[in-house]
Amino acid sequence: MNLSSTEAASDDKGSTKLIVLWTLTGLITVVVTGRMYIRAGLLHNLGVDDWLIVFSLLMGLMYCILTTINVRLGFGKHAWLLSAATVEHATFLNCLSFLFGIVSFTVPKLAVTAMLNRILNASHIQRVCLWTLSTLAAIVSGVCIIILFTMCDPPRALWQTSLVAEGKATCKNVWMLIDYAIFTGALSGFVDLALAIYPSTVLMKLHMSLRKRLALCAALGLGSVATAMAIIKCTQLKGLADQEDYTYGTADLITWTNIESNIVIIASCIPTLQPFLLGNRTASSYNNSRNRYKRSNLPEYSHGSHSRSSRLRKMDFAVDTVESQENILPDAGGGQGEGGHSLGIIRRTDAVTVEYEQGGGDAVVVQSPTAW
Template sequence: MTVTEDDNRGPKILGVLWALTGLTTFIVAARMLIRGKLLKNFGPDDWLIAASMCMGLAYCGVTTANVIIGYGKHAVFLSQDNLETAILLNTVSFLFGILSFTLPKLAVSAMLNRILNPTLFHRIALWFLTGFAAVVSVICILVLFTMCDPPKALWKMHLVMEGAATCKDTWILIDYAIFTGALSACVDLYLAIYPTTILLSLHMSLRKRLALCAALGLGSIASAMAIIKCTQLKGLADKSDYTYGTADLVMWTNIESNVVIVASCIPTLQPILELILGKRSLGSYSNNSSRQKNSKYMNSTSYVHSRRSMVRKPEPTINDVESQESILRTDDDQHHNDAHPLGQIRRTDNVTVEYEARTNDPDGRPSW
């Protein structure tokens, strides 16, 4: 195939990266505003999403600098220094790229544990799958940077030809990266299917159930992106034209990470939609946050007040009241209720105590 200097994938790379990264940054900023300002309920999943967004921005920034140097063009049209710098920056960018689609999986797991309150088995399953995927991804980074001895031979390929360095077979990295991508796709698919099975069994309108399933099921799209990315990994084996052959891999890595981040943010954007449609006002969220803070204080002092009232005056004894401990909040339930933006469910018992007027017997003794 004839190559020309006009064959440049750099503008395409920048168009895809900045368009998707810009949209994702806007959505993440909206999520941070909702969780931090409106609901005042910033959790671990929000911190993980913020970290993954930082990784995505770093990936986009490094790749942009790489395109300016000449990445995306055929290697034969780059100087030796520019070629080595381009390969170095591309290798570093994969560090941020892998983390940018790994951290959101942990964030989704934390979010599902917060809003669905799954059983112990499903809690373990969620954290095991996402944790295992994270470990495998970190190992992939280690494999990448230990392919050559010394590691600088990854971008200074002349060291291998001079005999000053040794490198492993590139297909070791490719095969492991394919395994990492396949595992990532499976985890994304599980995170999309699991909440759907829970939501479909809830007692609410079909329209609401379908809307929630669609919002939480967007991870299935990320699963498809991961599979497509796996088909582009063979470009790593093209050492003769590395800067041109790996361009598609760079784009699909960014696409996968952005789709995962957006999918994890969509379920948290409901308050924005309610404000736009006029279903709720901005003040209602502030009042809800204040009630949550007050409820924490009241719950911490309610036992003390109840003990004091028992000491000050005797209370009538009420017998034959059935125990309903199952609806009382435990410490674990309190944690989840406080974390839920819609508040809590409370049980109120109204007790009426009636007294008869006191009269006196004919002999002068009091009677009731």
């Protein structure tokens, strides 16, 4: 065996790919868990976007589990080093994992769209545009899955390639799948970029400090990184055409598919985690204010008598306001609704403590931010 053959025999992308996949998947598991804790445990305000992100995480976990099983079979090594049966099993698991991989980077786009419509004062046209883009990406990705599993007749010839050689099956040209997958990846990257740029056009118009605007733009704009990942993934799609060394040629594609989906999930969660990431004690303050409210015993007010006690009484309550210290969002509709603020979407909740002494002392108002 010559030197090149020896080096080829030692090539194994599987272990490296698993490290990358499980590191990122572990990270997004922590991030999504934090998001659900804040949204469900602290704010008690779960939305459609939260459940879509959880579903995306589950799809990503299935993707990693199937890839892990596949690597144990030999995926990531050169096909000629494996038995025909092993290559067949590895190819089947790889095709199945693509199903979960495509779903895992498609669904988060719907979640991001739902989140942007929830927290930003989007006009009707903007909402239609956002949902049209994300829905189009979902439909195109769904068609990609259909094309993948209908490439051959019968479909099992996709991984049992010997059926084609024996004349028992027919398959379409693999470049049909590759070309459509490149189109899917390009559209996916474009949608990620659009969803990342749109919030910045709104946030930079807000009446708040430049530092906060830039921080929010960076948080919501992280999805633009997924665009770069989608482009890189498209360059790896040619590995699908490597029928002679399929287990080795498609290993990089597995990695970039997972990275793209994880970046989108992280980008969708950062706005929820933003108070913690920026060092704001929002969650603890929120909990403290709620706990104080629950523990407080508010006395009944009587017009006929006053207590002579000099003891201080505290009344803790939550004040939901949009324009407490800062004007959060501009009025896109040109005016405010009846008896309310222009937008009830992004709120700042302040815990206000009013301390007063019934002996005639001055009231002291202590205000601290609790939740965005």
